Amino acid sequence: MRKAPTRSEAALWRLLSGGKLGASVKRQVVLGGFVADFAVPAARLVIEVDGPCHARQRARDARKDRRLARLGWRVLRLDAELVLGAPEEALARVRDALAEAG
Numbered sequence: 001m002r003k004a005p006t007r008s009e010a011a012l013w014r015l016l017s018g019g020k021l022g023a024s025v026k027r028q029v030v031l032g033g034f035v036a037d038f039a040v041p042a043a044r045l046v047i048e049v050d051g052p053c054h055a056r057q058r059a060r061d062a063r064k065d066r067r068l069a070r071l072g073w074r075v076l077r078l079d080a081e082l083v084l085g086a087p088e089e090a091l092a093r094v095r096d097a098l099a100e101a102g
Contacts, residue, residue: 008049008080032067043101051080
């Protein structure tokens with residue numbers, strides 16, 4: 001996915017990359033046997049962008065979230081439509097999650 005991200009992942013990466021948040025953000029990070037869309041290691045925050053297919057895999061996503069929580073990571077899930085339609089709101093949610101970690 002790193003070479004072919006979804007439109008919403010690419011849009012969020014443009015908002016998060018380059019130190020714009022004051023913290024290093026990595027994409028497509030393997031954690032606990034899962035691939036996280038984005039991770040902010042310093043804040044132990046995982047950011048997932050959920051497209052339409054996630055409506056059918058809620059149980060799988062919940063398992064992933066529980067596993068990451070056991071490893072000390074918090075998970076922020078953003079709807080792909082939010083990222084594409086209201087990127088400023090998506091970015092505000094990321095910033096809020098980072099402030100909570102602070």
